[in-house]
Amino acid sequence: MKRTVAVLMGGWSPEREVSLVSGKACAEGLREGGHKVIEYDVKRDLRALVEFLRPAAGGGPDVVFNALHGRYGEDGCVQGVLEIMAVPYTHSGVLASAIAMDKPMARHVFTSLGLRVADGKVIERRALAAGDPMPRPYVVKPIDQGSSVGVHIVRDGDNLAAVEAAEATFGERVLIEKFVPGRELTVAVMGDRAVAVTELRPRTRFYDYEAKYTDGITEHLVPAPVPAEIYDLAKEWALMAHQALGCDGLTRTDLRWDDSQPGTSGLVVLELNTQPGMTPLSLAPEQAKWAGISWSDLMTWMVDHARHPS
Template sequence: MTRRVAVLMGGWSPEREVSLVSGKACAEGLREGGHEVIEYDVKRDLRALVDFLRPAAGGGPDVVFNALHGRYGEDGCIQGVLEIMRVPYTHSGVLASAIAMDKPMARHVFTSLGLRVAEGKVIERRLLASGDPMPRPYVVKPIDQGSSVGVHIVREGDNLAAVEAAEAAFGERVLIEKFVPGRELTVAVMHDKAVAVTELRPKTRFYDYEAKYTDGITEHLIPAPIPAEVYELARQWALTAFQALGCDGLARADFRWNDAEAGTSGLVILELNTQPGMTPLSLAPEQAKWAGISWPELMTWMIDHARSPV
C-alpha cells in the first residue's frame, strides 16, 4: 500500500550531518518502495513543524519516518510532539526513547535484568580536574549523546584536563566506565527478532564517531567470528533489553566482549540505540540486508511497524 511519508531529518544536535545523510538515504529507499515522500529538515521552530504535520487544508503525512539522531530526535522529545499530533511514527515511543538515551538509567534497567555492564559511575565533570576517578584505562561518556559523540578512552599518559574541557559542551555530569578490552559487537533487533551479531574492527584506536561514519575505517564481520555461545547470548541480551525498555520497530544493541575471559563471562552490554544509524555504512541495515531484506523492503517494514498514537 502506497503511503505519504514525511522523513524528519537534520535537527540541531551534534549528529545533524549524519541525520541528513540517513534521512536522504531513507527517503530514497521509501521512493523505491513506491511511497510518496516529503523530506523535512527539522529546526527549532515547533509551530512550523506542527503546520507541516497538520496543514490547515489537510493533506498531512500518513506516517512519519524519524531519521533524527541525538538529543531532541531520539530522546523522547520529537516522539512526544508526534504523540500529541497523533501522527504514526517509526522507531520507539517516548518512554523507551528517553530511557535508552539516558545511559545511567539504561544501565540500571540492564543490571536489574541480570545483564552485565562495565563497572561505572556518574560523576560531576569538574571532578575530572582533580584526578582519575578510577584506575586507567577507563571511558568518559556524555550521559545523553549518541554515535560516540564526546566519548574518550583515558589511557596511561593521556591529558585528563583536555578530556574535561572537551566534555564541557555536553553538560555537568559524565558517565565513567571501566574500559573493557577485547572485541566490539553489535546486534540489530527488528520488533521481536535479534537479527545477527556483527563484529566491528576499527582501524582507529576505538570505534568512535569517525570510525562509524568514514568509509573504509572499520571492517564489519557478519556473522561475527566468535564462539556460538557468545553469539547467542549477545542476541538474547539484545532482545531482552529491547523488550524491557518497551522499544518498537528497529533498534541496535552494542556490546564489548573480552575474549581473554572464559566462556561468555567477558560479555557486557554498553547501550541500546532506539534510532540506529541509517547511512550507507550503518550496521542495522547491513544486518537486514544479510538476512535477505533489501533497502526498500526495510523502509516499508519500518513504516508498516510505525507506532500509532491513541
Template sequence: MNAFTSVRRDPKETHVAVLHGGISAEREVSLASGGQVIAALREFGYRVTPIDAGADLAATITALRAAAPDVVFNALHGRFGEDGCIQGVLDWMGLPYTHSGVRASALAMDKVAAKAVFRAAGLPVTPHKVVDMEELEAGDPMPRPYVVKPVNEGSSVGVHILRSGDNRRAEIARGWTFGQALVEEFIPGREITVGVMGDRALAVTDILAEAGEFYDYESKYAEGGSRHVIPAAIDPSVYAKAMEVAVAAHQALGCRGATRSDFRYDDTQGEPGRLILLEVNTQPGLTPTSLLPEQAAHQGIGFPALCAWMVEQAAHGP
C-alpha cells in the same frame, strides 16, 4: 518477502513524512540517513514528503500539519530526535511514527537510566559512575583504563578512553560541554553489535575500527572508517548470548520497531569471554555505512523493504 517484511498498508495509498536533519551534534548523520530513507521509500512506492527539522519547532509542526501524513518516519539522531522530545510532539499531534515511543527513547538515550534498567533485568553491564567535571579534573574517578562519555549523546560523540600514562584527563574536563559525564570501566577486546527487528535479533557483527582507536564517530561514518565482519567469528555460545541479550534489552526498555544493541566482548584471555552490554540505539543509523541495514541485508531484507517494515510498525503512545 519474509516475516520481517510483510506490509499491510498499501504503499501507493500511504503518505510518509520523513523527519531528518535536527539540531543535535548528529545533524549530518541524520541528513544522510534521511536521504537514504526518502529514496528507499519512494522506490517502494510510498508518497514521501521530506521535512528538515531545524531549530524552529513551530516551523516543523507547521510543515507536518501541511503535509498531513499517514505516518512520520523519524530519521533524526541525537538529542531532541531520539531522546523522547520529538516523539512527544508527534504523540501530541496524533501522528504515528517509526521507532520507539517517548518512554523507551528517553530511557535509552540516558545511559545511566538505561544501565539501571539493564541491571534490574539481569543483563551484563560494566561498573560505572556519574561525575562532575570538577571531580574528573581533580583526579581519576576510577582505576584506569576507563571511558568518559556524555550521558545523553549518541554516535560516540564526546567519548574518550583514558589509559595508564595518558595525561589528557584535566584537558578533557576543562573542555567538556556535555554536563555530567558517565565514567565506566574500559572493557578490552572486541566491539560487537546486534540489530533487532520487533522481537527477533538479526545477527552479530564484529566491528573493526580502521580510522581510530575504537568505534568512534569517524569510524562510524567515514568511508573506510571501519570493517564489519558478519556474522561475527566468535564463540557460538557468546554469539547466541549476544542475540538473546539484545532482544532482552529491547524489551526491558519497552522499545518498538528496530533497535541496535552495542556490546564489548573481552576475549583477550580466550573464548568464551566476557560479554558486556553498552547501550541500545533506538534510532539506528541508516547511512551507506550503517550496521542495521547491513544486518538486514544479511537476512535477505533489502533496504527499501527494511524502511517499509519500519513504516508498517509505526505507532504512537508510550
C-alpha cells in the same frame, strides 16, 4: 500499502550531518518502495514543525519516518510532539527513547534484568580535574549523546584536563566506565527478533564517531566470527534490552566481549540505540541485507510497524 511518508531529518544536535545523510538514504528507499515522500529538515522551530504535521485540506502525512539523531530527535522530545499531534511514527515511543538515551538510567534497567554492564558511575565533570575517578584505562561518556559523540578512552599518559574541557559542551555530569578490552559487537533487533551479530574491527584506536561514519576505517564482519555461545547470548541480551525498555521497530544494541575471559563472562552491554544510523555504512541495514531484506523492504517494514498514538 503505499503511504505519504514525512521523513524528519537534520535537527540541531552534534549528529545533524549524519541525520541528513540517513534521512536522504531513507527517503530514497521509501520512494523505491512506491511511497510518496516529503523530506523535512527539522529546525528549532516548534510552530513550523506543528504546522507541517497538521492535516490540511489535502491531509497531512500518513506516517512520519524519524531519521533524527541525538538530543531532541531520539530522546523522547520529538516523539512527544508526534504523540500530541496523533501522527504515526517509526521507532520507539517517548519513554523507551528517553530511557535509552539516558545512559545511566539504561544501565539500571539492564542490570535489573541480569545483563552485565561495565563497572561505572556518574560523576560531576569538574571532578575529573581532581584526578582519576578509577584506575586507567577507563571511558568518559556524555550521559545523553549518541554515535560515540564526546566519548574518550583515558589511557596512561593522557591529559585529564583536555578530556574535561572536551566534555564541557555536553553538560555537568559524565558517565565513567571501566574500559573493557577485546572485541566490539553489535546486534540489530527488528520487532520481536534479533537479526544477527556483527563484529567491528576499527583501524583506529576505538570505534568512535569517525570510525562509524568514514568509509574504510572499520571492517564489518557479519556474522561475527565468535563462539556460538557468545553469538547466541549477544542476540538474547539485545532482544531482552529491546523488550525491557519497551522499544518498537528497529533498534541496535552495542556490546563488548573480552575474549581473554572464560566462557561468556567477558560479554557486557554498552548501550541500546533506539534510532540506529541509516547511512550507507550503518550496521542495522547491513544486518537486514545479510538476512535477505532489501533496503526498500526494510523502509516499508519500518513504516508498516510505526507507532499509532491513541
